Amino acid sequence: MYIFRLILLLLVSATVLAQNERKVILASRMIDVVEGTLKNDVLVVIENSKILKIDKASNKNRYKDIIDLSEYTILPGLIDCHTHLTNPYFDKSIDVYETAIASYGILGTLYAKKTLDAGFTTVRDVGGYFYSDVALRDAIDKGWIPGPRMYVSGKSLSMTGGHGAWANWLAPHLQIQPNPGNIVDGEDEVRKQTRTLIKNSVDLIKINATGGFGTSKSIPGAASFTIEEMQAAVEEAQKRGLRVAAHAHGAEGIKNAVKAGVTSIEHGTFLDDESIQLMKNQKVYLVMDILAAHYELIEKNDDFSDKEINLNNQEMYQKLSDNFNIAYTQGVKMAFGTDASIFEHGRNAEQFHLMVKAGMTEIDAIKSATIVAARLIGIEDKAGSIEEGKWADIIAVKGNPLEDITVLEKAEFVMKYGKIYKSPVK
Numbered sequence: 001m002y003i004f005r006l007i008l009l010l011l012v013s014a015t016v017l018a019q020n021e022r023k024v025i026l027a028s029r030m031i032d033v034v035e036g037t038l039k040n041d042v043l044v045v046i047e048n049s050k051i052l053k054i055d056k057a058s059n060k061n062r063y064k065d066i067i068d069l070s071e072y073t074i075l076p077g078l079i080d081c082h083t084h085l086t087n088p089y090f091d092k093s094i095d096v097y098e099t100a101i102a103s104y105g106i107l108g109t110l111y112a113k114k115t116l117d118a119g120f121t122t123v124r125d126v127g128g129y130f131y132s133d134v135a136l137r138d139a140i141d142k143g144w145i146p147g148p149r150m151y152v153s154g155k156s157l158s159m160t161g162g163h164g165a166w167a168n169w170l171a172p173h174l175q176i177q178p179n180p181g182n183i184v185d186g187e188d189e190v191r192k193q194t195r196t197l198i199k200n201s202v203d204l205i206k207i208n209a210t211g212g213f214g215t216s217k218s219i220p221g222a223a224s225f226t227i228e229e230m231q232a233a234v235e236e237a238q239k240r241g242l243r244v245a246a247h248a249h250g251a252e253g254i255k256n257a258v259k260a261g262v263t264s265i266e267h268g269t270f271l272d273d274e275s276i277q278l279m280k281n282q283k284v285y286l287v288m289d290i291l292a293a294h295y296e297l298i299e300k301n302d303d304f305s306d307k308e309i310n311l312n313n314q315e316m317y318q319k320l321s322d323n324f325n326i327a328y329t330q331g332v333k334m335a336f337g338t339d340a341s342i343f344e345h346g347r348n349a350e351q352f353h354l355m356v357k358a359g360m361t362e363i364d365a366i367k368s369a370t371i372v373a374a375r376l377i378g379i380e381d382k383a384g385s386i387e388e389g390k391w392a393d394i395i396a397v398k399g400n401p402l403e404d405i406t407v408l409e410k411a412e413f414v415m416k417y418g419k420i421y422k423s424p425v426k
């Protein structure tokens with residue numbers, strides 16, 4: 001009888017051991033984004049997909065099979081709150097009018113891998129065509145392909161003639177329905193389309209509160225939806241526990257969106273004092289994609305003269321950078337987001353040095369892409385910091401990002417849910 005029990009016990013133990021896969025990381029530096037400090041000589045013990053324990057490096061003899069990152073700084077997996085992982089906008093060889101729907105998903109698999117390899121283990125993807133973002137998110141979750149964990153909005157809501165309305169490019173006689181641009185006017189249509197998006201499994205709602213740079217016949221500074229229309233989207237989203245992100249460049253549209261109850265303002269290009277105060281008071285996050293702006297205005301030097309902007313590109317970027325600085329110093333909550341798709345996916349971390357150049361401290365820039373970003377998405381109890389019980393999303397870089405932020409552009413180790421996707425050591 002005893003022998004049977006013993007065998008049973010051994011079998012059960014073996015199963016438990018097999019199920020609990022442990023990994024131990026040794027690092028000379030770890031960025032604690034909650035305390036805002038650098039900790040030296042740590043061991044992070046990972047069990048399956050979660051962080052089990054953080055220990056001192058001096059206890060390393062208690063562990064076996066250590067992943068030696070002693071020449072590296074570890075920090076939480078980065079989070080980009082404004083991507084379009086299924087959008088090939090940067091690649092001018094791809095004509096969207098000749099692209100099959102499935103191609104967006106296929107391209108997304110390439111862009112997702114590049115983004116993960118760059119150290120971004122989570123993204124908030126705000127505007128994907130034809131639910132290609134939903135499909136990509138699910139493919140990553142199921143382990144079919146490597147990529148960051150995604151929180152997706154589906155196609156953003158646009159008004160007739162607004163940003164993102166595909167019909168803007170077409171002559172009046174070619175503007176037939178159904179239109180892929182998610183065009184809705186009036187509270188009832190906004191409500192219905194929000195419900196449809198939720199039914200089709202999005203994680204958040206994106207609404208275009210002003211015009212945009214990328215859309216024909218659209219003025220970035222001009223407000224679009226009314227407060228009531230946006231409130232309809234917020235109400236429907238809230239019933240299901242979802243949040244609303246508002247694309248907004250002009251100050252009037254920013255204020256309307258904040259008054260309607262959105263959680264974040266995307267871009268915020270023409271912020272004024274009043275909109276900054278309103279955002280601060282309402283605790284609305286600002287996701288300012290200064291890398292996309294820098295790419296278009298400085299690196300590519302695109303012509304925006306048809307967009308009613310009376311500034312040259314250099315002045316325009318300077319204004320944006322100044323507004324970033326004012327919002328930051330005034331205490332607006334700043335979450336990291338790049339608008340990857342405007343520039344090639346995987347370059348996301350290049351935004352950190354632009355944020356520091358605009359006046360943000362290195363630790364706040366890192367927080368904006370970790371714990372603050374996690375709060376914006378609503379996953380701060382599971383992600384955004386290296387803490388016991390959280391998902392094991394960990395990256396490593398050479399050097400110290402608190403001294404030189406550009407080291408974040410070279411993530412050499414990437415772990416998501418405890419699985420290693422990239423490593424400099426065996």
Ligand SMILES: [Zn+2]
Pocket residue numbers: 082083084126127339
């Ligand atoms: Zn965008």
